[in-house]
Amino acid sequence: MNSRGLVVRNLTAHLFTKRGCARAVDGISFAIPPRKTLGLVGESGSGKSMACMALMRLLPKPAGQIVDGEVWLDGVDLLKLSEREMQEIRGRRIAMILQDPTSSLNPVLKIGYQVGEPVRQHENVRGGPLRTRVVELMRQVQIAAPEDRINAYPHQLSGGMRQRVVGAAALACKPQLLIADEPTTSLDVTVQMHYLSLLQELQQQQQFGMLFITHDIHLVPSICDAVAVMYAGRIVEQGEVDAVFKRPAHPYTRALLRAAPRLDEAMESLESIPGELPSLTELGPGCRFAARCSKASQVCSDAYPPDTGLEHDHRVNCWLYGQPA
Amino acid sequence: MSRALISTERLTKTFTRHGGFVFSRQPSVYAVSDINIQLSEGETLGIVGESGSGKTTLARLLLQLEKPTSGIVRFRGRAFGELNGREVREFRNTVQAVFQDPYSSLSPRMRIGEIVAEPLVVARGLRGQIVQRRVGQVLEQVGLKVSTAELYPHELSGGQRQRVAIARALAAAPKAIVLDEPVSSLDVSIRAQVLNLLRQLQRDEQLAYLFISHDLSSVRYLCQRIAVMYLGRAIEEGPADAVLSGPLHPYTQLLRAAALPRWKGQPGVQHSYRAAEATLPSKANDGCNFAPRCPQFNATCLRSAPLRRETRPGHFVACHEC
Numbered sequence: 001m002n003s004r005g006l007v008v009r010n011l012t013a014h015l016f017t018k019r020g021c022a023r024a025v026d027g028i029s030f031a032i033p034p035r036k037t038l039g040l041v042g043e044s045g046s047g048k049s050m051a052c053m054a055l056m057r058l059l060p061k062p063a064g065q066i067v068d069g070e071v072w073l074d075g076v077d078l079l080k081l082s083e084r085e086m087q088e089i090r091g092r093r094i095a096m097i098l099q100d101p102t103s104s105l106n107p108v109l110k111i112g113y114q115v116g117e118p119v120r121q122h123e124n125v126r127g128g129p130l131r132t133r134v135v136e137l138m139r140q141v142q143i144a145a146p147e148d149r150i151n152a153y154p155h156q157l158s159g160g161m162r163q164r165v166v167g168a169a170a171l172a173c174k175p176q177l178l179i180a181d182e183p184t185t186s187l188d189v190t191v192q193m194h195y196l197s198l199l200q201e202l203q204q205q206q207q208f209g210m211l212f213i214t215h216d217i218h219l220v221p222s223i224c225d226a227v228a229v230m231y232a233g234r235i236v237e238q239g240e241v242d243a244v245f246k247r248p249a250h251p252y253t254r255a256l257l258r259a260a261p262r263l264d265e266a267m268e269s270l271e272s273i274p275g276e277l278p279s280l281t282e283l284g285p286g287c288r289f290a291a292r293c294s295k296a297s298q299v300c301s302d303a304y305p306p307d308t309g310l311e312h313d314h315r316v317n318c319w320l321y322g323q324p325a
Numbered sequence: 326m327s328r329a330l331i332s333t334e335r336l337t338k339t340f341t342r343h344g345g346f347v348f349s350r351q352p353s354v355y356a357v358s359d360i361n362i363q364l365s366e367g368e369t370l371g372i373v374g375e376s377g378s379g380k381t382t383l384a385r386l387l388l389q390l391e392k393p394t395s396g397i398v399r400f401r402g403r404a405f406g407e408l409n410g411r412e413v414r415e416f417r418n419t420v421q422a423v424f425q426d427p428y429s430s431l432s433p434r435m436r437i438g439e440i441v442a443e444p445l446v447v448a449r450g451l452r453g454q455i456v457q458r459r460v461g462q463v464l465e466q467v468g469l470k471v472s473t474a475e476l477y478p479h480e481l482s483g484g485q486r487q488r489v490a491i492a493r494a495l496a497a498a499p500k501a502i503v504l505d506e507p508v509s510s511l512d513v514s515i516r517a518q519v520l521n522l523l524r525q526l527q528r529d530e531q532l533a534y535l536f537i538s539h540d541l542s543s544v545r546y547l548c549q550r551i552a553v554m555y556l557g558r559a560i561e562e563g564p565a566d567a568v569l570s571g572p573l574h575p576y577t578q579l580l581r582a583a584a585l586p587r588w589k590g591q592p593g594v595q596h597s598y599r600a601a602e603a604t605l606p607s608k609a610n611d612g613c614n615f616a617p618r619c620p621q622f623n624a625t626c627l628r629s630a631p632l633r634r635e636t637r638p639g640h641f642v643a644c645h646e647c
Contacts, residue, residue: 037589043512188375189539193583200589215512222587241589259517261546263569263584269524270546272517276482 004074005209006032006055006177011069013054015280016062022280024050026233027068032177032226037203037210039220039241041256042230045277048213051230052179056094057086073177091118095170099182101162105154111138111165112150118172137168142198160191164198174206181213196223217256221245226313229253232278232288239314249316252289287319295320329402330501330533331387331420332363336396338382356382358557359396361633366500369527369534371548371565373541373580379557380537384505387535388422417448421494425506427486431478437464437489438474444497463492467522484515491522501533508543520546541584545569550639553577556614559633563640573642576615613645621646 013025024047032038042048053059055071057078071078078089095118098104105114116134119125125133131150138146141164154162163183170178180199184192200223203210212224220227221241228238229252237250248254258271275292286301287293293300299319308322309315337360339353357379364370374380385391387398389405397404400416408416421444424430431440441460445451451459461471467488478486487507494502504523508516524547527534538544544551545565552562553574561574572578613619616626625645633643 043514189541189583190375190579217513218586222589224589256513259513261520261542262586263542263545263581264586266566267546270517270521272521273514274518276484276515 003031003033003072005034005036006211007070007072008055009070009072011051011054011071012067013050013059013064013069014067015050015060015064017281020281023233023283024064024280025054026283028228028230028233028235030228030235030238032209032211034176034209035203035207036226037212037224039224039227040211040213040230041215041217041220041227043215043277045232045280046230047233047280048230049181052096052181052211052213056090056096056179057083058090088122091170091175092122092173093175094177094179095173095175096179096181097163097166097170097183099185101159101166101186102154104166105162107154109153110150111152111154111157115150115165115169115172118169122173133172137172138165140171140202141165141168143168160187160195163187163195167195167199167202171202171206171208175208177209177211178203179211179213182215183212184219185215199223216260217253218260229256232283233280234288234317236289236318237314237316239310240312243311243314247310247314249310249314249321250289250318251293251295251320287317329363329365330400331535332399332402333360333387334397334399336360336383336386336398337394338379338386338391339394355379355557357386357393360559362552362559362562364501364533364535366533367531368550369536369548371544371551372535372537372554373539373544373551374554375539375580377556378554380554381505383554384422384503384535384537388420388503389416414448418444418497419500420503421497421499421501422503422505423487423490423494423507425509427483427490427510428478430490431486433478435477436474437476437478437481440478440489441474441493441496444493448497459496460492463495464489466495466526467492468518482515484511484518487511487519488522491519491526495526495530498530499532501535503535503537505537506539507536509538509540516543523547541569541580553580558614558630558643559641560615560644561640561642562633563637567637567640573636573640573647574615574644575619575621575647579618613643619646 009029010027011025012027015022015024028051030038040048054066066079073093078086112134115137116130119130119133134150135146138149143149143161143164157165184195187195214220224241226239227241227244228235229250231252237244237253244253248257255271255273259273261267261270273292278288278291284301286303287305290296290300305317305319306322307315307317310321336357338357339355341353360383372380372383382391386393400408438460441463442456445456445459460474464471464473469485469488481489508519511519520543526532534547536544536547548565550563551565551568552559555576561568561572561577568577569581572581612627612629613631616622619626631643631645633641635641
């Protein structure tokens, strides 16, 4: 594998629980070229957070295990590295922003200490130079008066500011890839808008690739180049944002796009998807969406549909497109 | 004009913040200040605002779960303090509530049937067959099987629980339901089911809704009128279409811009909006609460709070500049 950026192939991670094996991430493949942003969309329980935990090798132990697959970052398979080597990757080459800034920050440590932590860890910078670097990082994420704020504790900042501090720590060592797992879900809409435009500005300056995980498909076009839609552990459709949003192919993607009310048009009724997500411990051989799909036929519950190419990189897993051979 | 079920006059609620020292009192927070709203029979009113805007406190005041610091809440034109016991019970039957989190709003120790029957038993004093029949009826109305009555909340998914909460609200055949972020904790596909259900019920039963949400799109889907709140004040109010397609207040414009779909690279963010976050409304009448973030503010905005005025019939705004 010589391609640059992140390439994930057939990543499979299962959770072995008392109630059986949950196939949380079941053979997903995607690629993020350098400087590009991929949106990973799915509802709760679709496996999107488990997927990023798996590729960071941070699955909850001992239940979570990577069963199969490859995760290549600039030609290195992360799944083959030792734990020590992986530690060098985390925070330095791949960084993460999680949903809730209150739980990602340690409440008893000062903001400045926490923003500087990756720098201390990976680059062994201390004292005055570290302080200068931290102030600079905080200025970058538009924290006013950073010289004073480095001595503040997380509870003294607002939610939006805390999430910007988390961003500053994540970008401290100039990673090649940023994983943002629902970074704005806990923020108010106007703050969310500000945070997303800040992320994009920083991406322009620092040229990192981004895996942007969200449950809100309507956020995707404003920040992503490509999108992958996940349902019950599998990616059912992926492609360039333009193609997927203008010509959605999978019935689930179509339904997702039409299920949310819109601000710019009056709607008579919303397209709702009947039923609920299937249990991940009791999946049959067929398409996981079949039970809720209006276009389902017999073949859908008998066999999983093949990965079918539509145009350019637009791919879909649905029997409407891939005919049984 | 149809009959007002609930109306408020200069409704205000303050909370006292406690500082570091035991006796050091900090200035009060005006969670809700000077709110005049009216909910008529069969009408749907949306209350929109971000966290800290006071929308939940307003809901609690209207439901009599909180006592106002000043101002009046009226039920069918009569101030709350003047209602006698029978009238208070009538209010409890007429106005029901559905809350945001269906995990904490349903008692884990009660069966679904008992939960849904509770308003009938407690407020109406009904027993036996008639209660069972009504429970079955409302469960079916919200799209659940009658047999759900035998289950406990932990056996249901989030979407099903929220249906149970709606069924409980419907049981006593109310005229109005206060819905406090009823779909915020649900996934998109489930949210659509519940929004469709709410709209259907509203039409079938001629219910009045006070629908509280931070999501402009859901409000537009469900409501005829909307009121936008910012730090305790209603800054704009009017017919949903008018407010959302031609917002007057700079804050409503910002909210709308944030909620409209955008494509990457397309300029959508207004950089003229300064500090990204709201501060706590600690002073009562010193200037407009939005002034610190407003791109159009001037000296007047810092000195005095703008009064609510009617720009077109039924469309109100509180802003010096528009």
